[in-house]
Amino acid sequence: MAMMHRDSCDLAHPGSPCSTVAVVRQIGESLEYLILSDSILALDIIGNEPLVVQDKAVESFASSSAKAASAAGNKRDTDALFTLIQEQQKVRNQPGGYWVAQVNPAAAEHAKSGIASDVRGAALLSDGAALLVTDFNAMDWPSLLEISYDLGPAKLIAMTREFEDRDPYGMVWPRYKHRDDATAVICRLQ
Template sequence: MVRQNVDSLEYLVLSDSIIAIDRIEGEPLVVQDKSVESFASGRARAASAAGDKRDTGALHALIEEQQKFRNQPEGYWVAQVDPAAAEHAKEGTVSDVRGAALLSDGAALLVTDFNAMNWPALLEISYNLGPAALIAMTREFEDRDPQGTVWPRYKHRDDATAVICRL
């Protein structure tokens, strides 16, 4: 989430969400919480490293391992089932902001996994074409590699949500 003040932008990021903050000077500030990644089981990490995204046993092992640490002290926090998890979010304030993209991890894949563009390009495309176009481009890349052979991942399509703010 973001909140615009007179001369700054406050942000709050939790779990697998990403905010790309478009600053007037310099590169975008990208804020994300990757704490869930430290709780992947060895078996799931091994399958991921081997590129075997169809190993459903590894996926189930990953999910089971992560659930042990979800919304727990020394674990990671997801608002999905516990709104109090927001108390553990990353937060901050940035000045001289032009805009921001609030993204689920699936809407950020063009930068984070597919390396099809960088953050400034994602922001520019989002400003000019809107979030639906950004998600359509993401779906196009996912459909080019439905088995996750080129871009290893656990599922053909991830959730993709984007909110674009111009300030």
């Protein structure tokens, strides 16, 4: 895909568009999964706690900047966000850094993948859609799955937005922006 853009885009620039990846595929009675970067997968395993799959490599770069910005009284400081992005670009798709889907196909080798059995359903979440569990501690993974099954992903995201709006400057829950991206796909398996 990157090669289709080699004549019109600077693919060597560290700010070239990139993406996190969360994918599941049902194979018979099992579910195959792959996660790359900061997406999160919560697999609802029959008779067990959810299996949560995530790549935390990016967290060390994002959380330290978010905490520093909050400690400095950051009020959605665009300079802090710009600095964070520049720092992330230096370590993105580099040994010792973190990996995303971008122009380097070697990133796929750093994905977390596997196969799970006895899966009742799954939540594929951007990091912003998982905040109710990961950062705000408003619920646990089983609760997130049940709310998502019962009320749908739009309600999950609306609940996330309510918490973000309670702390727009990241003073209670340190982060580098008021609202994060929030994407959720909820699957129920037969």
